[in-house]
Amino acid sequence: MARSLNEWLWQHEFWLPPGITWEDMQESEDVQYPQPRDLLLSIPFALILIVIRCAFERAIALPLSSKLGVRDKQRPKAQPNPVLETFYSTCCKNPEEVSPFFLCFPLDLTLVSTAAWWLMNGILMCFVLFVCSWRFTFYFISFFTGLAVLYDKPWLWDHRECWTGYPQQPLQPSLFWYYLLELSFYWSLVFTLPFDVKRKDFKEQIVHHAATIFLISFSYCANYIRIGTLVMVIHDASDCFLEPTKIFNYMKWKKTCDSLFMIFTAVFLISRLVIFPYTVLYNTYYYSMEIFQPFFGYYFMNALLIILQLLHVFWSCLIIHMVYKFILQGTMEKDMRSDTEESDKDEEREKIKEKEKNGMAYFSNVTSNSYIQRNGSEPLNNRTHLTNGHVKER
Incomplete structure (x- = not known):
């Protein structure tokens, strides 16, 4: 049964244009094509990114937040926990440097209960700031990595080049590692989603992560790598400004926060509502039809892209509402996407x-x-x- 399911799943009619089979995608010593098994590497790489994140929060984010004087607001008292209280009083000289990711395993506790107790007692300071600083660091590196990878690629400047020779487009090592980096990061976000600070748009966030992972995975298997790289670099552009805006908001640097927020708004609206529809949606919907006839992969790819675009519209409405409040009040409201x-x-x-x-x-x-007087009588x-x-x- 598993074999028949595997054969059904990998039918070339699902993944490749009409007239192209998997035999046409055979590799040679000089030509390498994307292989679905390569995506399995994203799971261990995602775990590595989680470890790097924990090290980053402890070695960089925590000392930086302490020097900047950032502190969490007072939280309600947590329920008594003898295990954590004993550990805190006997083993932990520097509780702010203890991450719940590492603490829950030796104490045989769930990560959620450990992090909740640590947060509600005010011991783990600036947890939200840690998350934002980590994401900013990654988005910054990822965005400029994408620009470096795509700078000399013809499809960055001429979008019709995305389909030249498709699907027999050799896989370059730089594109492979860029794809692996992005896919591993989104897997790491999914793995840590239950343990991170919960946002108002939690459900939309899950849909976004799922659509992104499906989009990256499918585009790799179907060799839509050229269009996939454009999608990733466009998304990272605005996120580079979103995370530092949150950081300065938590630090109460209002002027810096407001300035970055206006820059983020401009970059987000232009990249997601102008560049993305023209560079990606129009490209996949019309330009691809100049090369091949519609097939299942064509419809599936465009469906995922449309889901992303709907999320872009949803978040754009929230941002525009914040801009409206900003103009009226002269200062930025709390970030609707980052409110927990x-x-x-x-x-x-x-x-x-x-x-x-x-x-x-x-x-x-x-x-x-x-x-109080009654019936007009004196007090x-x-x-x-x-x-x-x-x-x-x-």
């Missing part, structure tokens, strides 16, 4: 506590001051009490 559900709940709890506090103060004023504190407990009217 946890922070929202914290704010709700603070509002409830404030209301309760105000309510208790009001009740105290009413009972102690006796300011109780101006009325004389008799020995029998009655009030003497003046």
Whole structure:
């Protein structure tokens, strides 16, 4: 059964244009084509990226945030945890340098419970800042890596070159490693998604990661690598400005944050709503038809690209709304994409506590001051009490 399923899945009608079979994609000593088995390397590379991320957070992000004076806001008290409390009091001299990724394994605890206890006790500081600084570092490296890889490629300047000789387009080593880097990173985001700070657009984020992984994987197997590299470099362009905007927002550097936010808005709207539709969508929808007739891979590829574009429109609406608020208020609101559900709940709890506090103060004023009058009579504190407990009217 597994063999028949494998044969059905890899039918050339699904992956290749009409008239092309897998026999036409045979490799030689001088010519290398993408092989689906190459994608398996992305899993161990994703785990390596997670380890690098943990090391980055501890060696770079933590000291940097401490020097900049960034601190997490006060959080509600966590439930008592004897295991973590014992470890904290006996083994951990520098609790801020302990990552829950490493702590949960020797203590036989789940990563979620460990990170939650660490965060709610205020011991693990600036967790959100760590995530943003790591993503900024990767997007910065990835974007300029993509530019370096594509700078001398003809399809960067002439988009019709994406389809010249398709699908028999040899795989260059630089393109292979660029693809592997991007795919491994998105796998690492998926692996750590349950443990990272939860954003408001959590569901859209899952859809985005799934569509991106499917898009990268399918484009590699079907040798849509040229168009795939354009998609990746366009996406990384705006993300290079998004993450530092969040960082400066958490640091309370308002002017720097507002300036970067306006730059990010311009880059995002231009790259996602102008460049992406013309360079990618129009390219795959029309230019590809000059070379071959539609087939399953053509429809599947365009469907994934349209899903990405719908997400671009969704996020663009949020960003435009933020720009509108920015123009009215003169300062940037909290990032709608980076707001966490946890922070929202914290704010709700603070509002409830404030209301309760105000309510208790009001009740105290009413009972102690006796300011409220009934039927126009004078205040109780101006009325004389008799020995029998009655009030003497003046």
